[in-house]
Amino acid sequence: MKNTTALTVFTAVGGAAALILRLAQERIGFSAETGLLVPGSPLTWLLPVSLIALGAALFFLARCLPSRHPDPRAFEDIFSIQGSATLLLCGVALLILSGAVEVLSVLADSAGPLPAGALPSAVLLLSGGLTALAGLCLLPHVLSASRGRRSRGRRTAPPALLLLAPAAMVFRLVLVYRTRSSNPTLSAYALEILALSFASLAFFQLASFAFGDGNPRVFSFLSGGTVILCAASLADGLGLVENALFGGCAFFFLGLLYSLQPLSVRLRGDAYEEAKR
Template identity: 45%
Template sequence: MKKYLIYPSLALAGGALAFLLRLAQNRTGFEAATGLPIPGNLWGVLLPWLLAALAVLCLLLARRLPREAENTPEEFSAAFATHSVGILTALVSGLFLLGLSGLLELAAGLGITPESAETAALGVSASRLSLLMGALTAAAAVCLFPAAAACRQAGTREATPTPRGAVSGNVLLAPVGILVVRLVAAYRQDSVNPTLAAYYIELLALVFLTLAFYRLSSFAFRAGQTRRFVLYALPAVVLCLAALADSRPLYSRLFFAGCGLIMLGFLLLRLDVLSKSGDNI
């Protein structure tokens, strides 16, 4: 695993730096009265350049990974099999955060949480949207639990991981569809804001999460490509961390925290398998 530590290190370090720049931009880069961006704000200028540099690094690092051989397709559970309790703990923690996010958003739509006041002020349609997105978010967490369970391998660390069984590709595609719905809903809500700088991080995070989960699901169809998965998973983790700096309801912050942990967990699992297989995939 040591030879692949640069991948999660880049995601976490880049995400932490993006978080700090976004936090500084939110505090100093917008006019208090109008919410319009302040021209030439240092943090607002540095953040896009940082994201662009990280994107180039992700592309270069992804190209260093081995290609899958066409005649050796793997089951999902074999492609992400591990004995590591730590990685699985991070993955399952992300699933619980995602599920909790869905439940809190449902509660906001029903008017039984502090965030419900903001939802009520937006009207009945916003309440219905919260109910829909909360239910879909909780469903996404449920759909991902079988995949996490299939990654856990019993026995000793020295033993060759044995697949626990096939993971349904259709089940793994469900979170992809849910993220598309969330992306469309977020764009419709945010597009009325003339300040693109105020919400582009959220949209980018949802775009890369959608692409990363789509590439994750391809392993369940025995068509997984590690390079493409890593190419989208790394920016997804970075952008999820950056999105945490925005002022959002608790359920929204839990959503990005949960998705970031889930994607980091699956990324670590795949890299762990590569390191133990000697790149012979």
């Protein structure tokens, strides 16, 4: 059994549990009149306590993984994607769908006046375009890693392509905070903010592997947290653009977490050079 299998299963189960708890909180945890959390309701504290417990367990599971930092191997050797290509391709497709739908919806509504407090159309077009382009830029690395050692000697995807995904997530995070921060009920949008924050950091850590500076333990923790928080955010019913984004991040990082191959030995001399090759 791969040493990331248990972590992957825990993350998937934790994401499902967080989704169920958030659905229950959305249905009966908020007051219909005020929009605030119902005082004394168990769901007021059950969801945050569960997320903290899942985060703590995820941290210790990630700490148990063998790790060598920096990892001398090529990107396609760190991620053995043959068994998880479907998850990754689904994640990439959903990210592209999220960006494309946002761009098309802005273009369709550009003729009418902007609602009060709405973001400018140009900003939304940039956000959707960045998301779609980020998904497209992930695809070459997924395909390269899916070939594994068979891609040796072939031209690999430029590492800089992976930097567009964290940039797109940070840009969307700023926009979401700007539009949602006026809501006095922090619990109504805190999960969305946390999910985008973890996704931004996870994508940045993924890019670090392509530049030879990735940390498997940090990446595992951030990936697992992204899956759990994105799964919980799906219960908020934010719309097709947001649901495709969160679903895409959840599928993508769950697939990467399963395919991760941490390096457990301290390589020296010829062994180090062999790992680099």
